[in-house]
Amino acid sequence: MKKHLTMKELPVTERPYEKCEKNGAGTLSDAELLAIILKTGTRGDKVMDLAVQLLNLNPSCPGLEGIMGLELADFQKIRGIGRVKAVQLAAVCELSRRMSRIQFSESYAFTTPQSIADYYMAYMCRLGHEEVHVMMLDTKQHMISECLLTKGTVNASLIAPREIFIQALKAGAVSIVLVHNHPSGDDTPSREDLAATEKVRSAGELIGIRLIDHIIIGSGHFTSLCGSWNH
Template sequence: MSRKKPLIHEMTESERPREKFELYGGDRMSDAELLALILRTGTRNLSAVALAEEILNLDIPGSGLEKLYHLSKKDLMEIHGIGNVKATEILALCELSVRLSRLKSRERLSFNSPASIARYYMAEFRSYRQEHLKMMLLDSKNHLIGERLISKGTVNASMAEPRDIFGEALRAGAVSIILIHNHPSGDTTPSSADLSVTQKILEAGELLGIHLLDHIIVAGTQYKSLKAEGYMKLQAL
């Protein structure tokens, strides 16, 4: 029978998460120890570190800290010792992580680089268990002036109507747009619906003078640019 992991008060002072952070800094700590600092307390039988390990070992997509991007409040509150407050704090931490990642990526954001755009959205999209289709709105100088969520759920033509997309673009004063969506399956291969939606928006945009520059599919840390792959070609009139 394996030995029960020590509770916080049973640890030496230098092993306790808060004291260890103060002594050595965060780079000397495990993922579970850092998460334990957010949890602060465990249960009668589990230390905060052991409770953090339970979260990181949940049977959900990803490994280690990556699992935090896929957690729902329901997932968290099913763990004994995680109530509404702790669940909310963990989800807030995840959202801060996404925003920090996007701030860092935004400094290198180039609308001529699909890789740059994909990196900008990867942290956000990793947290979604269903497809999200977003639109980036650009002005005449290729500056980002806004973004809009077009649809949630499987991307299909009925959820990406040109009148809705270009209505938003016209209201924002955009002269070009970029579509980007995620594949929770982890496979960046475009579906027939992805290609149909792209062609429909591409052709409608040319008629309205608002150009679709690219449609990028993100899956985990991988991406695919439909423009670079040769899928975005206007039919001869």
């Protein structure tokens, strides 16, 4: 049976709890903050060792940003992180994403490609899989609602305008914005991306719901495919 090493078994000088109480959370390293969430290690690994492994779990993007793109199954690849700890980590990541969106109140107007990218960047830029989202806007370009269209390996040419505009009509949207990420981190649009954008734009013209833009999220940067914005 594995023995879990608790925080109290660490030398006093290495205990993140004590350091936090004495000097404040801002003085702790990323690994120390994660160690507080994890609480215990295993017989072979101290809790700080688990925290360091966690920070290096996403080889394409080590550090906290890499963790943001991980899912429950990814966390559990580390020996010593089971179901409970994985759920706790996923909850912390989701709280972080939601906090990054606090500035976007109901009255916030999405009037530029940058404003859309800012809304989605923290969530989508480090995902290890592809997702396609649609944002529904009113006449003043306030967000009415948003929805996830597809998740996983996405062939942009298979994005169905019918499903997009069913959601838009239900929401009473005047215009929409498509957003999807490239897990490679390269936001250069593919031929399929361009073809899908034109297909959705044309369908929107027939229905009377304008496609304002299609934003591709990369690793900390983005590309706007339409740029059909009202200023």
